[in-house]
Amino acid sequence: MLTLRRPTPEDADALVAACQDPEIPRWTNVPSPYTREHALAYINRDDPRVLNFLGFEDDQLVGSFSLLEIDLDAEYAEVGYWVAKEARGRGVATQAVERLKLVADQLGITRLELLAHKDNAGSRGVARKAGFIDTGELRPAPRVDPPTAPDYVVYAWSAE
Numbered sequence: 001m002l003t004l005r006r007p008t009p010e011d012a013d014a015l016v017a018a019c020q021d022p023e024i025p026r027w028t029n030v031p032s033p034y035t036r037e038h039a040l041a042y043i044n045r046d047d048p049r050v051l052n053f054l055g056f057e058d059d060q061l062v063g064s065f066s067l068l069e070i071d072l073d074a075e076y077a078e079v080g081y082w083v084a085k086e087a088r089g090r091g092v093a094t095q096a097v098e099r100l101k102l103v104a105d106q107l108g109i110t111r112l113e114l115l116a117h118k119d120n121a122g123s124r125g126v127a128r129k130a131g132f133i134d135t136g137e138l139r140p141a142p143r144v145d146p147p148t149a150p151d152y153v154v155y156a157w158s159a160e
Helices: 009-018 023-027 036-043 092-107 121-129
Strands: 003-005 051-057 060-071 076-083 111-117 133-139 152-158
Touching: 009 036, 009 060, 051 092, 060 092, 076 092, 092 111, 092 121, 111 121, 121 152
Parallel strands: 076 111
Antiparallel strands: 003 051, 051 060, 060 076, 111 152, 133 152
16 A cells, blocks of 8 residues: 655665666656765755655655645646656556645645656656646756756646
8 A cells, every 4th residue: 555755864765775776867857876965855855846755555665756846826736756666567656646636636736747758658657547638748857957858748637
């Protein structure tokens, strides 16, 4: 059973271990190599535009799931996540994204976007399974400077 909760300092070692998988920085903005300092910065991040959660099954870290770029006035947020190597292909991301939709609803957010690299079939599948629609738009990787090529497919979900 998947449990989502806010990260704590006790999660740092598990985050560092999971983020050594080269597939995570390949598709996300997670730094490589990923260090304890990176984990603690993630855990201690104090930004009202971000809500981070860690996913666990039987006390094992299975992923990181976030609402990003939260704008309550615009009722908007972006979904970001990664799934640990051992947990991929089991529906963990889809379950977590469904739960993030509930969190968004509680915050009054009515539009979520999920950006998946055009070559990341797994994340594109998660978006579709979680009820997001391909908008037909391509964007550069989010929060990357300098901007990348527009290789990220924009999926959107609306509560309305």
